[in-house]
Amino acid sequence: MMRRPKLDDWQIVKREKIVEDKFLDLYKYQTINPNGNRGYFWVVKRSSDFAVVIPKLESGETLLVGQFRPAVERVVWEFPMGSVQGKPSLEMAKTELREETGYLAKRWLKLGQIYPASGLLNQQAHIFLAQDLSFVGDDPEPDEFLSIKKVSFAKLNKMIDEGEIVDGISIAAYYLFKTKHHD
DSSP states (O other), X not given: OOOOOOTTOOEEEEEEEEEEOSSEEEEEEEEEOTTSOEEEEEXXXXXXXXXXXXEOOTTSEEEEEEEEETTTXXXXXXXXXXXXXXXXXHHHHHHHHHXXXXXXXXXEEEEEEEOTTTTTBOOOEEXXXXXXXXXXXXXXXXXXXXXXXXXXXXXXXXXXXXXXXXXXXXXXXXXXXXXHOOO
């Protein structure tokens, strides 16, 4: 009887750094799969994880951020998110909520973390629920051009169903919110 290869019988034979940048490094990995075949994978290593925030307003609405995303060449609606070099995930979440929406939160709940693109990216998204919000004024970074939209969670469902929200990280974050938050 032939031995069935195990999923973790992969070998990384060589890691070649192709691009080095202050935000990311791009590698070409040479691998040997469980059947003994050689192959190549491209791997992006980010210098920092990032935080995703689901703001929950007293009205039962949430906040979405619209911004142009060059990779997909369109405006994308998503939850506030971003990375702040050298800060722990909760501090990143607080910074991004304030910068992008102008809100501060008194209560925070970590809903989980995910690898948004584990096939090529080492970066994790840390997902938080922000509650007891107060508006203090937004403070976007100089190169951020954002639009903020208040929507009900029912409308958010519809936006996802109709393809108006296509950001996979926001959809995964909303799934964690729906399965872990019960109030």
